[in-house]
Each structure stands twice: as C-alpha cells, then as structure tokens.
Amino acid sequence: xxxxxxxxxxxxxxxxxxxxxxxxxxxxxxxxxxxxxxxxxxxxxxxxxxxxxxxxxxxxxxxxxxxxxxxxxxxxxxxxxxxxxxxxxxxxxxxxxxxxxxxxxxxxxxxxxxxxxxxxxxxxxxxxxxxxxxxxxxxxxxxxxxxxxxxxxxxxxxxxxxxxxxxxxxxxxxxxxxxxxxxxxxxxxxxxxxxxxxxxxxxxxxxxxxxxxxxxxxxxxxxxxxxxxxxxxxxxxxxxxxxxxxxxxxxxxxxxxxxxxxxxxxxxxxxxxxxxxxxxxxxxxxxxxxxxxxxxxxxxxxxxxxxxxxxxxxxxxxxxxxxxxxxxxxxxxxxxxxxxxxxxxxxxxxxxxxxxxxxxxxxxxxxxxxxxxxxxxxxxxxxxxxxxxxxxxxxxxxxxxxxxxxxxx
Amino acid sequence: xxxxxxxxxxxxxxxxxxxxxxxxxxxxxxxxxxxxxxxxxxxxxxxxxxxxxxxxxxxxxxxxxxxxxxxxxxxxxxxxxxxxxxxxxxxxxxxxxxxxxxxxxxxxxxxxxxxxxxxxxxxxxxxxxxxxxxxxxxxxxxxxxxxxxxxxxxxxxxxxxxxxxxxxxxxxxxxxxxxxxxxxxxxxxxxxxxxxxxxxxxxxxxxxxxxxxxxxxxxxxxxxxxxxxxxxxxxxxxxxxxxxxxxxxxxxxxxxxxxxxxxxxxxxxxxxxxxxxxxxxxxxxxxxxxxxxxxxxxx
Numbered sequence: 001x002x003x004x005x006x007x008x009x010x011x012x013x014x015x016x017x018x019x020x021x022x023x024x025x026x027x028x029x030x031x032x033x034x035x036x037x038x039x040x041x042x043x044x045x046x047x048x049x050x051x052x053x054x055x056x057x058x059x060x061x062x063x064x065x066x067x068x069x070x071x072x073x074x075x076x077x078x079x080x081x082x083x084x085x086x087x088x089x090x091x092x093x094x095x096x097x098x099x100x101x102x103x104x105x106x107x108x109x110x111x112x113x114x115x116x117x118x119x120x121x122x123x124x125x126x127x128x129x130x131x132x133x134x135x136x137x138x139x140x141x142x143x144x145x146x147x148x149x150x151x152x153x154x155x156x157x158x159x160x161x162x163x164x165x166x167x168x169x170x171x172x173x174x175x176x177x178x179x180x181x182x183x184x185x186x187x188x189x190x191x192x193x194x195x196x197x198x199x200x201x202x203x204x205x206x207x208x209x210x211x212x213x214x215x216x217x218x219x220x221x222x223x224x225x226x227x228x229x230x231x232x233x234x235x236x237x238x239x240x241x242x243x244x245x246x247x248x249x250x251x252x253x254x255x256x257x258x259x260x261x262x263x264x265x266x267x268x269x270x271x272x273x274x275x276x277x278x279x280x281x282x283x284x285x286x287x288x289x290x291x292x293x294x295x296x297x298x299x300x301x302x303x304x305x306x307x308x309x310x311x312x313x314x315x316x317x318x319x320x321x322x323x324x325x326x327x328x329x330x331x332x333x334x335x336x337x338x339x340x341x342x343x344x345x346x347x348x349x350x351x352x353x354x355x356x357x358x359x360x361x362x363x364x365x366x367x368x369x370x371x372x373x374x375x376x377x378x379x380x381x382x383x384x385x386x387x388x389x390x391x392x393x394x395x396x397x398x399x400x401x402x403x404x405x406x407x408x409x
Numbered sequence: 410x411x412x413x414x415x416x417x418x419x420x421x422x423x424x425x426x427x428x429x430x431x432x433x434x435x436x437x438x439x440x441x442x443x444x445x446x447x448x449x450x451x452x453x454x455x456x457x458x459x460x461x462x463x464x465x466x467x468x469x470x471x472x473x474x475x476x477x478x479x480x481x482x483x484x485x486x487x488x489x490x491x492x493x494x495x496x497x498x499x500x501x502x503x504x505x506x507x508x509x510x511x512x513x514x515x516x517x518x519x520x521x522x523x524x525x526x527x528x529x530x531x532x533x534x535x536x537x538x539x540x541x542x543x544x545x546x547x548x549x550x551x552x553x554x555x556x557x558x559x560x561x562x563x564x565x566x567x568x569x570x571x572x573x574x575x576x577x578x579x580x581x582x583x584x585x586x587x588x589x590x591x592x593x594x595x596x597x598x599x600x601x602x603x604x605x606x607x608x609x610x611x612x613x614x615x616x617x618x619x620x621x622x623x624x625x626x627x628x629x630x631x632x633x634x635x636x637x638x639x640x641x642x643x644x645x646x647x648x649x650x651x652x653x654x655x656x657x658x659x660x661x662x663x664x665x666x667x668x669x670x671x672x673x674x675x676x677x678x679x680x681x682x683x684x685x686x687x688x689x690x691x692x693x694x695x696x697x698x699x700x701x702x703x704x705x706x707x708x
Contacts, residue, residue, distance in 0.1 A: 206492060209548070212457045213508060
C-alpha cells in the first residue's frame with residue numbers, strides 16, 4: 001500500500017507540473033467557455049445584417065408590422081418611402097441591413113425586401129411573423145380571432161418516457177450530447193497522457209530501476225489512480241464552469257435560442273443526480289479499461305516515435321463508441337444499442353447515453369455494470385502481465401503474436 | 410547468504426541463461442564477470458526478482474525472493490535512467506520512499522548521500538540538467554539510499570571519469586565496510602580486483618569459473634617467472650623446462666611462462682648456480698589475465 005501511495009503522490013506531483021496537463025486543462029476550459037459564449041457573440045455579429053431592418057410604406061401597416069416583427073428583428077426606423085432605397089438611405093437608418101417595403105394588395109400584404117446581403121435575410125421568419133397581418137388584410141377577420149386561430153393547441157406527449165414533454169426530452173438530449181463529448185475527451189486525453197508517461201519511463205530507462213524497486217502492478221495502478229484523480233479534477237472544473245456560464249447564458253433567452261449549443265450547456269446546471277452518478281461511474285469504468293490498455297501498450301515501445309503506432313488500434317473502438325453513443329441518444333432502446341451498452345470499452349459511453357435519455361431497465365444497468373467491472377478486472381490482469389514484461393523489453397516493438405503470447409503468460 | 414542454484418532463463422527461442430550457480434556470503438563483495446551477452450544482466454535481474462527463472466532457484470537468507478525481500482535490495486541497472494524534470498533531492502527521496510522509508514529518515518538519508526557523492530551543488534537542480542557522470546552518481550544514491558542488505562550494481566563504473574570513479578569506489582568500499590553485500594559486474598577488472606572477495610565468470614549463460622582470486626590463480630595452468638639479468642646462461646636453464654617459453658618483456662628482464670607445476674625453489678637454485686641472479690619473481694596472473702584466458706579458451 002505504501003508503494004502505491006508513493007507512486008500515486010509522485011505521479012500526481014509530476015503530472016500537475018507537466019506542461020501537457022496544464023495545457024490540456026486550459027485548452028479544455030477555453031473550449032468550454034468558447035463553446036458557450038462564442039456562438040452568441042459571433043451569432044449577433046453575423047446576424048446584424050439580416051436582422052437590422054427599416055420598415056417602409058403606409059404608417060398603419062408599418063406600425064402593426066413593427067409589433068409583429070420585433071421579437072425576431074431589430075427595427076432601426078420606419079419610413080413612408082416606397083421607392084427602392086439607396087446606400088445613403090440605409091446609412092441614414094443606422095446602417096440598416098435591409099429595407100422592408102410593405103404594401104397592401106388585393107390578396108393581402110406584400111413585402112418587398114431590399115437587403116445588402118440577400119442571402120442573410122431570413123424570409124421564412126419574416127413571412128411567419130407577418131402572417132397575422134396578411135390574414136387580417138385578406139380576410140377582414142379581427143386581430144384577436146386570427147391570433148386564436150394561429151395558436152392552435154398542439155399537445156405533444158411522450159409514450160413510456162422519463163420526460164414530461166418534448167422540450168424536456170430535447171434539453172436532456174442536448175445535455176447528454178455534451179456530456180458524452182466530455183466523457184470522450186476526458187477518457188481519451190487522460191489515457192493518452194498516461195501512455196506517454198509510461199513511454200517516457202521506458203525510453204528514459206528509469207523503468208528498470210522502478211520495477212526493481214516495487215511491484216510493477218503497484219507502479220501501474222498508482223499511475224492510473226493519479227491520472228484518474230486529475231481527470232476528475234479536470235472534469236469538475238470543466239463541468240462547473242460550463243454549468244456556471246451556461247446558467248448565465250440561459251437567462252439570455254433570445255441569445256440561447258440563437259445558439260442552441262450554449263442552451264445545451266446551460267442545462268448542465270440542473271443534471272439529475274442519477275444521470276450525474278451514471279456519468280461518474282461510467283467515466284471511472286471507461287477510464288480504467290482504456291487507461292490500463294493504453295499504459296500496457298505504452299510499455300511495449302522503446303521510442304516515443306512509436307507511440308502513434310500502438311495507440312492507433314486503441315483509439316478506434318473509442319471513436320466507434322462515441323458514434324454509437326450519439327446514435328443511442330436517438331434510439332436508446334434499439335436492440336443493437338442495448339447490446340452495445342453491455343460491451344466493455346463501448347458500454348461506458350453507450351449506457352450513459354441511454355441513461356440520460358430513456359428509462360433503462362435496472363437489470364440492464366446492473367448487467368452492464370457487472371460486465372464492465374469484470375472487464376476492468378480481466379483487463380487489469382492482462383495489462384499487468386503485458387506491462388510487467390513490456391517495461392523490460394527494448395528493441396523493436398513486439399508483434400501482435402508476441403503480445404498475445406505474453407498475455408497468455 | 411545469496412544462493413543462485415542452477416538458474417535458467419529463456420526468452421522465446423533464445424536461452425539467455427543456461428545454468429548458472431554461485432553463492433555469496435552476506436557482507437561479502439562479489440564480482441560477476443563475463444563478455445557482453447554472457448547472461449550477467451539477466452542473472453542480476455533474476456536475483457532482484459525482476460525476472461522469474463524458468464529453472465533453478467534463488468534464495469536470500471534461505472527465503473525465496475518476493476516483494477518484501479526486494480525492498481531490502483538495491484539495484485543500479487546497466488542502462489541509466491532518471492526522471493529528467495525531477496530534482497536530484499526529490500529523486501533520491503522518491504526511491505527511498507519506494508523502498509519503504511519514511512520521514513524524517515528519508516530526508517536525512519537523502520542529504521547524507523548528496524554529501525557523500527559530492528552533489529550538494531546540484532541537489533535542487535533537475536536531473537536532466539546534470540552531466541552523465543553526475544546523473545550516474547544520483548542513480549547510485551537512488552539505489553543505496555535505503556541502506557539495502559544486498560546491492561546489485563551492473564557496470565557501475567562505465568561512463569565515469571577517473572575522479573568520479575574513485576569517488577564511487579570509495580563509496581562502495583564504505584558500504585562493504587558497513588556489511589552491505591555487493592554484487593558487481595564490470596569490465597574494469599582492476600576495480601573489481603580491488604573490491605571483490607569472490608568472482609564468478611560466466612559465458613554463454615553458463616559458469617566458467619568461480620572462487621576467490623587465490624582459488625582462480627591456483628587453477629591457472631602456468632606461471633610467469635621474471636628473471637634478471639637476462640643472460641644466455643639463465644635463458645638456457647629456463648628453456649630446458651618442458652612447456653616453458655619466453656614472453657615479451659618491456660623492462661629489460663627475461664619473462665618466461667612455465668607450467669604451474671614447476672617447483673620454483675628448485676628453479677631458483679638452478680639459476681643461481683649458473684649466474685649472479687639479481688631478480689627472481691613469480692608474477693601472479695591478474696584477474697584480467699584469468700578472465701581473458703577463460704573466455705578465449707572456451708571460444
């Protein structure tokens with residue numbers, strides 16, 4: 001136990017001081033912040049052209065249209081001019097992106113838009129917003145009658161779902177989507193850092209001194225535990241940051257609507273405890289499985305240049321698991337998804353996705369946990385064998401057949 | 410006592426160690442000799458429990474070597490390696506803790522080894538910034554900081570300049586005086602000769618010879634006789650010895666290799682009878698001579 005604690009604390013200290021960890025933490029944090037804040041900031045900048053408009057035409061029409069359009073457009077002025085605007089006109093109206101000329105016609109309302117960037121003008125939204133006025137002019141129905149007709153009640157209900165409404169389900173899916181990426185990034189990033197650390201010990205030739213001093217398994221597990229601790233620290237920092245910033249974004253209403261990704265992250269602040277527990281447990285299981293594989297693979301190489309060749313085959317199942325997990329958000333109960341949620345290496349991602357968006361039967365969660373805990377145990381034995389031999393192996397990276405022979409003992 | 414009993418180790422189709430046996434009394438200093446690829450490092454790794462023998466057994470104080478025993482051992486591997494970014498003091502203390510040391514002993518022992526190996530100026534510098542020789546001294550400290558009962562050193566002098574080699578030799582003599590059992594391999598025979606009580610020469614994974622230097626010399630088949638002046642009368646006597654022959658000499662003496670069975674007092678009497686002999690010396694073979702002869706003999 002003492003050996004384990006010594007390795008654990010030394011590894012923690014080394015990793016905290018390492019450039020890779022610091023850069024990873026900062027880049028991840030910056031990524032979270034950008035993910036939340038940038039869409040809203042850039043969205044506003046890009047949409048200015050299409051959103052700032054001047055309403056022109058009959059004052060009775062423009063006054064009514066102003067009320068209808070204000071939720072989606074920024075109206076910078078009104079005018080009675082019905083001729084095409086020139087650049088001076090646009091400049092005079094706060095450099096508006098478009099001039100919308102409204103005219104009453106026999107069949108209702110006609111809108112002619114002179115936009116500086118026609119491609120950026122959202123005509124669908126304009127048509128939808130002006131629909132009540134168009135109907136009023138075409139049918140002579142009262143404004144309140146038209147409003148009630150347009151607000152036909154549509155009640156979407158879910159069948160055997162954990163969510164009360166479609167909106168709630170969408171929000172949960174968005175949160176789960178984000179967390180799956182967190183899971184993917186955390187597991188892969190930290191497993192690869194661990195692999196580099198093992199490879200560094202191997203290539204710097206300190207490995208032999210270490211395995212002569214302590215049980216190689218204590219060395220391996222101490223390193224894995226230290227990396228897991230720091231991964232959890234990273235995870236907490238990122239998730240809390242996302243929850244705090246996302247919470248702020250959610251109050252922005254229109255901003256959040258304009259940037260769905262930030263809206264997804266805003267939901268991180270209200271993750272159900274069961275889902276949070278699932279995220280944590282499957283993170284630990286997934287991390288342990290992959291970290292042990294990456295560490296034992298790292299012990300096989302003699303030169304850091306060979307890291308890519310041994311890590312490549314291990315990354316493929318993780319990428320596969322990510323895609324399956326994303327699919328699981330849409331089809332959580334499809335038989336192949338249920339099957340995948342039991343398979344080691346893949347299950348940590350897929351089962352978490354299923355838990356986040358559906359009512360997974362308890363027996364399936366329990367079975368997945370049992371299989372994956374057993375997988376951790378089996379992988380620890382096999383990885384331990386490989387690591388014990390690999391740390392003393394120099395020269396060419398062993399072939400798959402030799403690796404298999406080592407694993408079989 | 411360390412007992413290595415008919416150990417064997419294979420790596421796939423390659424038999425690295427065929428059959429090696431020796432025993433080392435606790436507190437003695439043992440030289441394990443052999444050419445490159447002879448199986449020295451593999452044997453050392455088996456002693457330390459890093460590798461498990463495929464045949465035979467190794468015991469320390471009548472116990473099989475396990476994790477608990479291994480904590481009482483120290484090892485300086487042939488391939489040097491340190492954490493480049495870790496400071497010298499931290500590195501030595503880390504290895505002390507790995508071997509079960511706790512505060513305040515670990516700090517005291519670390520400071521003592523830094524002093525002993527003349528490293529105070531580098532104590533708080535990252536190991537990667539040190540010269541190769543100084544890194545090697547740090548490794549020696551890492552191997553010995555916990556006061557091991559058995560210290561295994563694989564080529565401890567390689568890469569050291571003469572001054573640092575002398576410092577290391579002094580440290581090893583101190584450890585020997587304190588009762589630490591030392592197992593060394595080196596190609597610097599004179600250093601081993603000065604340090605070790607017993608030797609084992611292995612080649613191709615097998616014992617070739619073992620024992621004290623005296624025992625190895627007894628088994629030596631010839632002796633070198635150095636005589637002066639090198640007159641024709643003296644030469645005539647020596648040339649009459651069956652199996653004797655002159656060997657090159659660099660200092661004006663007559664050097665003659667004769668069978669070890671030759672009775673030296675009788676030979677001296679014969680020489681004195683024919684000339685005024687001023688020098689008659691039996692030159693003992695050095696460890697280097699014995700080693701080279703044994704390795705070449707079986708090649």
